[in-house]
């Protein structure tokens with residue numbers, strides 16, 4: 001897929017910025033995985049579970065405490081979709097940058113599947129590939145088979161419920177991951193922002209961290225939004241066409257060589 005020729009001048013400006021930036025990291029949202037077939041948060045989805053329930057109620061502590069079985073069934077339905085998709089050209093273009101850190105709000109496994117080493121991915125909102133114990137004082141984790149996720153069950157260690165290892169509305173981000181991401185953003189020369197509405201905080205605040213140090217922001221998103229408002233360059237198109245064109249020939253790094 002080739003990028004829209006009208007975007008050539010913006011692409012050239014973005015490539016100039018990258019060429020002058022010793023430290024670059026990516027910050028992605030649901031739009032990165034949209035072309036793999038995973039719905040973004042905002043996309044209308046015809047599937048019954050999305051239309052019958054409010055995702056913000058299901059992806060919350062209150063929702064889980066009110067009806068844990070329903071929440072697990074909903075996540076298992078999402079997991080069945082995750083099992084059926086593959087990385088797209090945007091994930092692959094990011095994976096080819098083997099020295100770049102991927103900060104992502106996505107809870108899917110498509111960056112890993114594209115070949116990004118796990119230690120180079122900061123999953124700010126957790127990861128659907130794992131369940132964890134709902135009891136904060138128990139650190140039991142289990143890998144989940146996306147094809148055959150299991151129904152509501154209890155922790156083998158403490159007896160509380162197991163739940164997806166993702167961050168729900170009203171919950172804090174995984175502390176260590178957040179600290180690492182914020183520290184990294186304070187040292188970057190450029191942040192590549194891909195497919196996020198930049199409305200979910202504190203994650204979206206990373207863009208402000210980068211702006212505060214006068215570093216550059218390049219946004220790839222077909223739609224304008226909070227991130228493109230503060231961007232040096234907004235590449236207004238889909239990530240799977242634009243990222244390969246943007247990154248071709250670069251070997252970007254996130255930390256000093």
Ligand code: NAD
Pocket residue numbers: 028029030031032033034035038039040041042043105106107108125194195196197198199200220221222223225237238239240
């Ligand atoms: P969002 O749905 O709020 O925003 C998605 C953004 O992607 C929009 O700005 C949209 O214009 C853009 N977009 C759509 N198609 C695109 C494409 N082909 N290329 C580039 N951009 C495209 O998503 P968000 O900002 O990530 O925030 C929603 C929250 O929901 C996140 O915290 C995330 O954890 C969660 N979520 C994750 C997944 C996933 O893991 N795949 C999917 C849905 C929601």
Ligand code: ZN
Pocket residue numbers: 133134135138139140155156157158159160
């Ligand atoms: Zn437990």
